[in-house]
Amino acid sequence: xxxxxxxxxxxxxxVDMTDESVFSYEALRRKRVGDHxxxxxxxxxxxxxxxxxxxxxxxxxxxxxxxxxxxxxxKNFTEETLKHIIGHxxxxxxxxxxxxxxxxxxxxxxxRILVDDFRARGIKIAIDDFxxxxxxxxxxxxxxxxxxxxxxxxxxxxxxxxxxxSIVRAIHQVCxxxxxxxxxxxxxxxxxxxxxxDSEIELHQGYLFAKPATESLPEIxxxxx
Numbered sequence: 001x002x003x004x005x006x007x008x009x010x011x012x013x014x015v016d017m018t019d020e021s022v023f024s025y026e027a028l029r030r031k032r033v034g035d036h037x038x039x040x041x042x043x044x045x046x047x048x049x050x051x052x053x054x055x056x057x058x059x060x061x062x063x064x065x066x067x068x069x070x071x072x073x074x075k076n077f078t079e080e081t082l083k084h085i086i087g088h089x090x091x092x093x094x095x096x097x098x099x100x101x102x103x104x105x106x107x108x109x110x111x112r113i114l115v116d117d118f119r120a121r122g123i124k125i126a127i128d129d130f131x132x133x134x135x136x137x138x139x140x141x142x143x144x145x146x147x148x149x150x151x152x153x154x155x156x157x158x159x160x161x162x163x164x165x166s167i168v169r170a171i172h173q174v175c176x177x178x179x180x181x182x183x184x185x186x187x188x189x190x191x192x193x194x195x196x197x198d199s200e201i202e203l204h205q206g207y208l209f210a211k212p213a214t215e216s217l218p219e220i221x222x223x224x225x
Contacts, residue, residue, distance in 0.1 A: 008032050009049045010212035011056070013220055014063070014183055014205045020222040023203055024061030024096060027053065028212050050088040056217055063096040063126065068105045078117045093122040096147060100128040101136045108142060115143050126183075131167065140174065148175055149205070152186025159195040172201060193223055 009027045016023040027049035046064055053062050070077070085095055097118065105111045115125055126147035130136050131154045139145065150168065158164050175182040184196045187206030196204065210218040 006032055009052050010214040011217055012212040013210050015209050016203055018202050022060050024063050025058050026063040047084050050084055052215055054088040061094050061096050063098050065098045068099055096124045096126050098126045098128040101130050144178055147181045149183045149185045155184050155186050159191040
């Protein structure tokens with residue numbers, strides 16, 4: 001009898017407030033005991049996340065977290081990815097690979113080739129925790145991802161923090177000019193949401209809308225416009 005994994009996945013929506021729809025679900029790794037977030041360690045492609053997403057009937061985008069190291073260390077990462085998503089009946093065009101800004105890319109040229117290879121197969125790339133590390137602007141300039149997720153440290157109490165407001169407006173403008181979708185991550189209060197909404201940021205993720213639900217899809221709260 002196969003021993004059950006000590007890890008599983010929870011799903012949290014990314015909502016599009018232009019029409020109050022779900023843009024994507026992010027798969028978040030969790031320990032089964034206590035439902036605690038697991039350390040960001042992705043030695044293998046998260047097949048379990050794909051399997052659960054398929055079982056739950058997720059038809060939106062699906063965001064999964066992969067470290068740059070795991071991309072760079074695998075010689076056939078793209079082919080392995082395609083094999084897994086096809087095996088779980090998930091379209092490549094619906095998969096978004098999130099790479100956290102705070103993890104350094106060891107080999108820029110190899111990483112660029114991998115990103116181009118993913119794009120050629122229809123898989124999208126997102127930079128997670130943007131604004132928390134030291135390589136974000138270089139990642140934007142060198143790889144131009146499909147999506148950027150604002151670090152929650154920039155979002156927290158943004159309605160009353162002038163310097164963060166200026167930074168977020170600048171990031172929003174750069175993303176607009178580069179054709180990159182901007183997602184506000186970690187939105188927890190109505191005041192944060194209203195400031196972001198008034199700044200024409202349309203994609204949001206955070207406890208205000210829904211907490212992650214383990215092996216299920218949570219009920220979503222849409223604030224009044």
